[in-house]
Amino acid sequence: MLSVQSAATVRATLPAVGANLDAITERFYAGMFAARPELLRDLFNRGNQAAGTQRQALAGSIAAFATYLTDHPDDRPDAMLARIAHKHASLGVAPDQYGIVHEHLFAAIVDVLGEAVTPEVAAAWDEVYWLMANALIALEKRLYEESREPGWRDWEVVERVAETADVVTFRLRPSDGGPVADFRAGQYVSVRVELPDGARQIRQYSLSGAPDSALRQISVKRVAEDAGSPAGEVSEHLHARVQEGAVLELSAPYGDLVLGADTDRPLLLASAGIGVTPMIAMLAQLAQDGSACPVTVLHGDRSPADHALRTDQELYAAKLAEARVHFWYEEDAPEDAHTGLVDLADIAVAPGTHAYLCGPLPFMRAVRTQLIGKGVAPADIHYEVFGPDLWLTQG
Template identity: 80%
Template sequence: MLSEQSAATVRATLPVVGAAIGEITERFYAGLFAAHPELLRDLFNRGNQAAGTQRQALAGSIAAFATYLVDHPDQRPDAMLGRIAHKHASLGVAPEQYAVVHEHLFAAIAEVLGEAVTPEVAAAWDEVYWLMANALIAIEKRLYEESGSRGWREWEVVERVPETADVMTFRLRPVDGGPVRDFRAGQYVSVGVKLPDGARQIRQYSLSGAPGTTVRQISVKAVRGDAAPGGEVSHHLHARVQVGEVLQLSEPYGDLVLDDVTDTPLLLASAGIGVTPMVAMLAQLAETGHSAPVTVVHGDRSPADHALRADHEAYAAKLPDAAAHFWYEEQAPEEGRSGLVDLGGIAVPEGTRAYLCGPLPFMRAVRTQLIGKGVAPADIHYEVFGPDLWLASRG
């Protein structure tokens, strides 16, 4: 993977680059958007940019990748790369865009580190960048080939279903009436919307309906707080997108899917809107008649905030050996549990494979509890959206 000479240089300069990586990424994005304002308007998440979380994510992914190459010179972090590639593919990222990123990233490195960027240092970090970029380009090429498309398709909203006070389910059909490629339970789509200021913003939403239909179903939580820019897309969907409106959707992507689980005990853990891929997984398990034990775990603020709860319970009830456990921080009913998710009293069968989706602190806590119960770390799988993506990919 990384040449010996470059590995030695990266190892020696990693502390310096790591200490400055926040400033480097800040200047990188400033230069990138000054040269290509259309990227901020039409591709990058303006909410994450305004909050600074996208800069932190880029800094973290670069540092994590470089550290992995130095510590494991004959390997590469495929889990992290795979997650990022699925996200990029859902956005329609093209190979030529990596050269644009390279130009502005290395200009920022030179600007911040100055004379410390010798030709040897520049060459070493250039090698790191293109190892990561070329790996992503190759994975994304395969994903595009498998999906049969790198473009966008227009889908008409045929139904809006209020799930809770701040979660709305949208059901959509393709405007062209053509065939629909099936998806795998747990996958997501990118949704592109045209906002009132003319920007085209994109967000990812898990497919919350059952596979095997021509209808795409997404369940969108309106982000609380200031609607611009943090929750501008979710608020736009809730307030403005009615039946008959048309949205742009990508093909389904995401690698948190059920593979070869016929005889495998499963644990599906979610919190908040993280319930969406888990409901799709339960629908698939119910359809295929999964007979091994399934443990369903969910945490939420209250029963009224538990989106898709009826489906959550109904699909679990269709399975011959399933148990559902719900925790609520407020107003816990008799059938629920009060407080945060706690697996202390939950039996986890030997050989369980776990799938988690929710806020990163929730998943870290559940992962720790599962490991404590003997679940192998390799059998604990995540789904994370937004700039925390790379963090979960390391686990």
């Protein structure tokens, strides 16, 4: 993997590069979008750029990849790369775009670090970049080849269901009348919409229906403006403008948060808020398969009125012989639910459990910590982040 000489150089310069990664990535995005404005308009998430979260995620992934290479020069972090590759494939990222990123990223490194970027330093970090880029290109090529659907396809909205005040489910069928390929429970699709200013923005939404259905189903939460982030452009567009009969562009399904092949082991499905969506597909798959494995379902929400897809969650769990369901609500909790945040203190977790988590990052961190404390192996805890993956940037 990483050459001995480059490993030594990267190891020596990683503290300086790491300390300046936020400035480097900020300069990188500014330079790239100035030169290629169509990338911000039609590929990158403008909301994440405005909030700075995409910059943080990129900095975290670069630092994590470089650190891993210096600690394990003959290996590479395939789990991290696979997560990125699935996201890139859902966006339709092409190999030649890595050259564009390289040009502007290294220009930003030189701008920020100046004379510290000697030819030796530049060559070492160039090797790091292309090791990561070429690995992603290969992974994405395989994902494209394995996909049973075209890259982008038109889907007609055949039903729109208001789940809560802020969540709407769209059920869709192919506009061309062709078959609907199965997906793996837990996967997502990209949705591309044209906004009033002409931008064609893309967002990912988990498939919240059964994998073998003749329809595709996504459940979209309206992203409201808060102190740190603008309102969601695409979620607001879908809520306000997309009715039955409308046509949406969807990618093929991607994502690596999927049920494993070893279905005899105990499962724990933990979600919060709109993170319930991939868990619904997993429960539907388990119910269809007649799974007899023990399944623990945990979900936290602000209130019962905010709990989207609760009926589906309960119906699918009721079809499983060994399912236990626990709900937590911060407000208005009924007698059969817990009050407050999700807490595993009184939840029995069987040995050998495989856990799947989806929800806000603080929720997943807290649940993961409690699961490890109950003896669940870290390698058996899988998660999905909606938006930029900031797990690596926050300790």
